[in-house]
Amino acid sequence: MSRTIEFKSLAPHVSLGDLVYQQIVEALVSGQYAGGEELNEVILAAQFHVSRTPVREALRRLAAEGLVVNQRNRQTTVVEISPSEVVQTYQVRQILEAAAARMAATHISSTRLAELKGLAKAATPRSDADWGNGERKFDEELHRAVAESCGNAKLQREIQRYNNLVRFVRSRVARSPQHLAHGHTEHLQILTALEHRDPTKAEAAMSAHIASALQVVLEELPLLARRP
Amino acid sequence: MSRTIEFKSLAPHVSLGDLVYQQIVEALVSGQYAGGEELNEVILAAQFHVSRTPVREALRRLAAEGLVVNQRNRQTTVVEISPSEVVQTYQVRQILEAAAARMAATHISSTRLAELKGLAKAATPRSDADWGNGERKFDEELHRAVAESCGNAKLQREIQRYNNLVRFVRSRVARSPQHLAHGHTEHLQILTALEHRDPTKAEAAMSAHIASALQVVLEELPLLARRP
DNA sequence: CGGATGCATACTGTATACACTTTGCGGTGC
DNA sequence: GCACCGCAAAGTGTATACAGTATGCATCCG
Known part of the structure; x- marks a missing residue:
């Protein structure tokens, strides 16, 4: 090896x-x-x-x-990740990022919103094979923007710190890029809520987004056993 | 020195x-x-x-x-703690522990609840000078119990990790033990919500408790300047 | 033949020696 | 007198040597 x-x-x-x-x-x-x-x-x-x-x-x-x-x-x-730990990890992420989304709705700058809208457009696939990169970038930037715009540097820090664990867990279980296509409309809902400066909707949208990401991952869970 | x-x-x-x-x-x-x-x-x-x-x-x-x-x-x-960072720290704590309280309402064991009720009784002051120790112990145990009983080991871990920072921040600004007396009824409300297995109320009670603890601390903030 | 015991080994834990970076001060040249 | 250069001191970053501990294996005794 x-x-x-x-x-x-x-x-x-x-x-x-x-x-x-x-x-x-x-x-x-x-x-x-x-x-x-x-x-x-x-x-x-x-x-x-x-x-x-x-x-x-x-x-x-x-x-x-x-x-x-x-x-x-x-x-x-x-670390060995059990199915239950996958759930736990996403739960914590949900708690942190949903709160951040709520706060970001009132704090995010309009220039940042404009950037995100640009990425959202770029992520909309022309062909069906075209998903992947654009959507992944949009996903990353959206989550980053929410964390950075929540107005609380300590919360931002915790989210970014925790993100390593999330990425680690995801790499163990998520193989297909199907969750990317799946997440697109959810991402747009979050973005819309932010544009409307609606904390409640932003929180709910982010919460739902992470919950559904967990669902997608759980369906692939059998993969957990056989890893290199 | x-x-x-x-x-x-x-x-x-x-x-x-x-x-x-x-x-x-x-x-x-x-x-x-x-x-x-x-x-x-x-x-x-x-x-x-x-x-x-x-x-x-x-x-x-x-x-x-x-x-x-x-x-x-x-x-x-x-680290130097600015007033805004005090707020931020308590906000993060609020996010984490409020979520834990909601989850603990459905997961906490009845033996644990009984323990807490015992401590609550012991914390009720006979005399007025008697606050202090009993209440502090009740406070600590309640928060610990909520974290341990939330049913999510990763959330528990994050809370306990973050607790060091909270204790650090509190030590910089909170001098008077007044917040102890202040918190007693709030603690009881949290405990009652847990006994009723009411997630929404438990979350709200914990959230309010931490918010009010922040308020008490903020009133003493002028102390922040002059430290050894 | 089975089990316990001692030893060798392969690690991590800790101490120490060495290298590099930053910073403040003093001297020197203009 | 002022500015610049250089050097020394102090402190961290890194490497390495040494100590301690757990573990597997072989050997010896029952």
Whole structure:
């Protein structure tokens, strides 16, 4: 299994710990590690051509975010996601982002709204094969805009922090891009509620959106068992 | 300023990093550091009679929780809490715990409810000087019970993690114990809603409770300026 | 043949040494 | 006198050496 990793990047004032962290997150979120797999500090250090110190730093950070588990004197292991934990993760996301949507309805700037409308148009598929990229970008930007525009930096921070776990969980269970098409009308409803500056509707739309995303994911759950 | 710290405790399978972390949290939450104060790794290591490694670990963890800030190549500093950040912190807490209360209404066990009722009785003051301890214990246990009984381990974890920041913020601004007396009837309303298994009322009661706790704190805000 | 015991091994936990970055101060040249 | 340059000190970032702990295996005893 070739899992060699290249970087030693050109970034000047970013610590190796940060780089290693980002690399491992990317690897985890793109499904390169199996649930329960052991992450050996020495091996990782060799792969990244750094010492154990930055690797340890990254692993502790990942553990704090819930992507890996480390018990004292044991190798840290990639978290195993049970169906019930998928539900729990989406529930927490629902709680955080629904609240953010409610607040964003009164705080979001009109320029930001205009940006989103542009992306929404771009995401509308010309052909049916055309889904994918445009919709994914719209999805990401919408959620990001809601978090950034909620008017509460601490809530924004929690949402973005939690997003790593969400991406991790999703990468374990969602394979088909069907949820993208599925989510388009929901996204538009959220956007419309924001345009109308309607907190209640924005909250409800976001809540429904995440609930339905969970449903889509749950239908694919049998996949959970067989992972690389 | 004698800030010597004793431990080197008897705990067998707890790492020094954990111990240092707990000690610093305790120090931060009990107001032993001023906002903006610099936390020097070497000095802390000396105070705890350990090397810099566990200290660094603890500091990174605290940074992840938002109690301190560290920029690359700069000393980590204790976070400075502005009035607006007090509001933001309580808002996030409100979002998380109100949701937990709603869920706990359907999940909490009757034995747990009985425990809480016992504490509630014990917290009712015989004399007026008697507030304080009983009420604080009731408060803590109620919030803990709600988090633990919400039926979502991930939500519970986020609440407990966030609680460190809440305690930190509160320690900066709340001086008088007046909020304890103030909160008693609100606590009872939460408990009653839980007993009635009424999610909506439980959520509303918790939400109102935290909002009013914020109000009490805001009235003491002038204190924010002058800290040790 | 089964089980317990001791040892080797492979890790993580901690300490320490070294490198790099930032910053403030002092000297020097204009 | 002022500005700029350079250097030294202090502090963090990283690497590495050392210590401690859990675990599997082999061996020995019953």
